[in-house]
Each structure stands twice: as C-alpha cells, then as structure tokens.
Amino acid sequence: MRVYHFSEQPYPDAWLPGQDLRVTLANKHCDPQVAADLYHRYQDEWMLADELGFDIMVNEHHATSTCLSSVAAVTLSILARITKKARLLALGYPLANRTDPLRAAEELAMIDVISRGRLDMGFVKGVPYEVAAADSHPTGMMDRLWEAHDFILKAMTHQDGPFAWRSDNYEYRAVNIWPRPWQQPHPPVWITATSLPSAAPIAQRGHVLATFLGGYKTRELFDAYRTAYRETWQRDAAPDRLAYLALMAVADTEEEALIRAEKVAGYLRTIARVPEPYRNPPGYGSVADNVRALRAGGQRPGMVLPSGRTIQPITAPCTDLIEAGIMFAGTPDQVHDQIVRFNAAMGGIGNLIVMGQGGPLSHEETVDSLTLFGTKVLPRLKTLDATVATAVA
C-alpha cells in the first residue's frame, strides 16, 4: 500500500465564525504575509513526508480560506523540484471547471518532466460551488471532463507534430506540446467517483478510481469498479487501481491523538459553509438528483455505520468518524489496526490518501503526527497489498 500525505493548505485564521467560507469570503481577510508563511510550512511538511516515504497529494480550490491552493500546478511545480522520491498526485485538476485543457496538458507535462516522472494526474470535474468562481458552465460537466481527458491524453501521446481538435467544447488549431511527458505513454490517470455508475467508465479505461471519505459503504463502489474492470480486461483489478482518502492524526497517546484529530476534522466541520446559491448550480446534478433534493428540502441523509447507527459526519465526534472509516486516528498501533481492518473490508486498496494536516493542526503537531505515522505505521503498510491480494474478489 502506498500512502499519500495531503493537506488542503488551509488558512484557518480566516475561518470566520458565522460566515460562509467559499466563493464570497472577502479577500481582505487574507494577509499575504500569513499566506506566505503557510505556503512555506505546508511545503516543508511535504518535504518531510517525502523523506519519511510518503507520496504526496495536492488539490486546488478557489475563492476560499479552506484551501490556499488555487492553482494546483503552482504547488506541484515547486514540489517537483524540492522533493526527491514521492509520487506527486494532483487530485485534482478540475477539468470541467477549466476552459483550456491544452494549457492543463502543458502544465502537467512540465511537472512530469521536472519531477523526472513522478506525476499522477488526477482528473475531476470540479466542485459545484466553484462553477461560479471558475465561470464555467454547470451543465455538461461530465461530458467536458471526459473530453478534456481524451484531449490531454492525445496531446501527451501524439508525437508527430501538430494536430487539430474541433468539437462543441474545445477548438484547437495546432496542438503540439513541448515538453512531452517523461512517463510513457503518459503519467497515470486517477479519476474520482462517489456514485456506483461512475465506476465503470474509469475501470474501462484502466485508470485509478479514487474516492473520498465514503466510509465502509465504499466497498460497493470498489466492487462496481472491480466488476467493470474484470469485464473489460478479463483479469482482476490490482489493488493499485483503487484509492481512498481519509483524515489522519497520530500521537503517542490516544488522548493527544484525538485532540489532533478534532483539529484535522476542522476540514469536515467547515465543508458545508457554502453560500446557498452556489451549493447546487442547475445542471450540476441530474434531474433525478434534483427531484430528490427538492423533496428532501435540504436535509442531509447522513452516513450509516457498520453497526447500523447513522451519523452526520460534519458534526460527529472523532470517535464516530473513526468507527465510520472516515478517519484513522490514535496511537501508531491503533491507526495501523484501523487501516488494516478498513483495507480488509474494502477487499484491498493499493493507495491510501491521508489528510495528515487539516484545519488548525499546527506545524509541530503535523510534523510529530507524520513522523509517528511514517516511522511506525507506514513501514508495516508497505507490505499490506500482498496479504490482502488473495482476498480480492
């Protein structure tokens, strides 16, 4: 199992009480000197993660204090030079919220070359509340995601001079990217999914399916992927085709770990602080989804635990989040056991993404948590694939 360390690069000093934190939070609340210090410390933490044997995940969000990374390519470009061994996962590039996949292909190819072939390309459509910030169109997003995907892979693999591309979504006269990517034929592709029908298109292309914070019911999604993969490729999907993201906090004592865990969970606590008009732009979800939402009147369905109990992850205590498989937190041994149990329940996953820094978790706490995980948990997980591979359906 590979483990990626992820931070959204939050600016928690501007998590102002009672205010929405996305789209509309005025940037007068951003002190550029504080932001510079934050960027530097998060980069330092990724350098430490690199030394400890983690891989690295970077994302981007827009117009928000929850995530200072508004351009994933900038963070990745820096990490491509200052880290040595870690895979560099962009998860993701919000392709349906970007208007120019040619530019995305150029950025990704440069990062892959500068890092000497360490890039993983995570493609996502983009979150609903950033359709406005990106000024993209909320309808047709899956169509644009897959077309941009096709375009980027063609741009990366076409080596014989310019080609033209003309469709309703994108029009290019002469595509001929320099440099071409280091990894051949192109860097690995990861795609995110949460709903079962989303799994098959990813499996049919042989890409990595990544999913976030879904808890134990994620097994259904992974099995949908495995089924479609087997039908397409006449062989079982290797565990490295699957990735799962959870929150993480480790400390020498369980008590201290839970204090850190609640800080990391600040990510979850703030996730819904989105102004109403931007939560569900028309066309982002299907008509059927919107009929259900209209009927539900804004009620969140909650998450059912293996015990049958239902929780609301946004407000649930960390002990519930651990039980749900949304968070791995405790002493190194406890965290190891939580991950082993979750991995077995999932039928074996090759990639674990941990949010090792979230919310107001300080640099010192993050360094200690990452170091404990890196020295006392990670070495034992490296061999986990082999032990569960036989359990894969």
Add this chain to the structure above:
Amino acid sequence: MVSVSQSSSNEPEVRRIAGCDVEISEAGSGRPILFLHPMIGLQGAEPVLAALAAHGRVVAPSHPGFGRSARPAGCDTVDDLAFFYLDLMDELDLREAVLVGCDIGGWIAAEIATRSTARIAGMVLSGATGIRVGDRDTQDLADIFALPKAEVDRLSFHDPAHAALDIAAMSDAEVTALARNREATALYGWSPYMHNPKLRQRLHRIAVPALVLWGAQDGLAPPAYGRAYAEALPKGRYDAIENSGHYPHIEQPAAFAARIGAFLEATGLSGRATTSNVRSRG
C-alpha cells in the same frame, strides 16, 4: 408521442412538432397567439392563458428542455430555440401570429423576429431578457444564479405569496418539471448571462408593432431595461403594469390580457387573422 385529440381545452398534451416531442396546450380561436413562457415554465400561467383565449387562438408550448418537452440533441442555445419556433410556426401554419414572450420567452421572441417576421404580425415582450444595455461593470439583470432563493423570489414578485411552492403536494411529474426548468434555464442562459451580445443591434429588423409590457416592480429586469428594449424596437411601445414584479402574467393576468387586447385593437390586430388558420396536429 402523437395525439389526435381535437380538444380545444387548456390541458397540455405532448405532440411531435418540428422534430421534438413538445408539451403544448391550445385554447380559443382566431388570430394565433404564441405564448412563450418564462424560465419558470408554464407554472402559474393557466389564468392568463384562459384570459388571452378571448383574443385569439392561444398556443402555449413548453420550450424544448422545459416542462415535459424533450430537448433534441444539439438544441442548447436560445438561437436553437428561435429556429425551433420558426419551424413550429411553419408546421402549425401559424399566420400573422402575435408572439407573447415573458422573460426568456421574450428573449426567444425577439430572436425569432430578428430572423423572420413572415408569420408574425405583432409582438409582446414582458420582463424580456436577451439584450445587453449597461457597461461591463453594470449588471442589467439580477443574477438568479448568484442569489439565495428567497431573494430571487422577492425580486421576482410584487406579492411574495406567488413564489410559494408546496413541493410535498406536487406530483413527481411537477417536481421533475421544476428541476428541468431550472436546468434548462442554466443551459440556455448561464453564459452570456441571459442575453445575446448581438441581439440589441439586430432589433432594428423587427418592423412589426411591439408592446413592451413590464411589471412596474420588476426586481429581476428593472423597468429601465424594458424601456431600453422598447427604444431599440422600431415600433416598440413601453407600458407598465402596477402591483407586479417580473411576472405580470402571473400576478396580474386580467390586466396583462386586457393590455394585450388593447394593443391588438390599437394596432389593428384584434379579431380573426386575415387568413384562416389551419390546425396541423401530429
């Protein structure tokens, strides 16, 4: 789906017209009045359709993608809707028709008429979107996609009671229509927001009489925007209906129909069209 019903009642049915399965209702007889609904669809339009039927044959479709109307592949701009309605008027053989367009329906009416008025004798634009009036720092229209629903409701209606929807009491088909209307509005009007940058410079082509009939308390498209529309139309005249927001056809259906009746009278368009209308069904 093809219906051969000859009923003249107001009940909408789904018929295949111009290559699209269209939800459409008809009432009355005489001069064709093609009613082009706003972004909220035909919701709340029954009284005004009945009142307009006193002045002619009211034909009220749901635009492709709205209500129960299908959306053909490739139909994703107001430009496409304009051509769809040119085809529909041909297929239904509507002659010397009066277009009555509300909100996005007004935008569609203007787009149709800039292309051809061969089947159009007059036009009524109510709360019509579609043109750009202000400069780059000025929003002509309130951005419904950037405002909370309560604020959109407040700007839409003089009497907010008209905005109330009892979702629990609605059928699945009605809730589905709500969701489809919202999605189709975004499809056609997200960007450029509710307008065609070229439309205003083309309005000079519309030589037929045009009544620009605005809700005096319209908070989504302010009356000044309606006046700019009237000024850009060669035979445009602005009129306002009191105690109404963006949807006077819903808030003041009797006054709305009466003003249109007076407009038809004043422009010599009242009564039956000069050529008999042949109903073409299915």
